[in-house]
Amino acid sequence: HFHSALFQPAIDAGVSVCPIALRYEDENGSRNPSAEFTGNTTLVQSIWRILFCHCVIARVVFTPELTVESINRRMLSRAAQNAITTELEKLNAGCPFDEHVPISDPGEIPDSLQSA
Numbered sequence: 001h002f003h004s005a006l007f008q009p010a011i012d013a014g015v016s017v018c019p020i021a022l023r024y025e026d027e028n029g030s031r032n033p034s035a036e037f038t039g040n041t042t043l044v045q046s047i048w049r050i051l052f053c054h055c056v057i058a059r060v061v062f063t064p065e066l067t068v069e070s071i072n073r074r075m076l077s078r079a080a081q082n083a084i085t086t087e088l089e090k091l092n093a094g095c096p097f098d099e100h101v102p103i104s105d106p107g108e109i110p111d112s113l114q115s116a
Contacts, residue, residue: 004077011068011076019080021061021087031092032056061087 010017024035034053037046050056063083068076 002077004073007073007076016065018065019063019083021084023059025057027055
């Protein structure tokens with residue numbers, strides 16, 4: 001569920017939004033539900049499952065940016081949700097990635113992802 005109020009600051013500032021699709025996978029690239037934080041799951045339960053999971057890989061997909069011109073926050077929220085849903089459906093269908101950028105050090109930002 002997307003909260004449209006969270007998009008209002010972007011509209012007020014007149015800046016674009018770049019929705020990010022996030023999927024947790026195991027070492028074989030299959031969806032890994034260990035990191036899910038949904039429903040009645042508590043934060044402690046979620047952290048516990050992650051800590052005792054053999055392997056959790058976070059797959060991050062940046063969707064095309066959404067402009068905020070002539071759009072209200074509910075429309076922007078729906079557009080962001082649709083963009084993320086589309087990317088997650090591609091991942092679930094096994095579509096190949098456009099670009100794979102491995103990061104060995106979580107504090108490291110690859111040159112290809114740094115702003116100019």
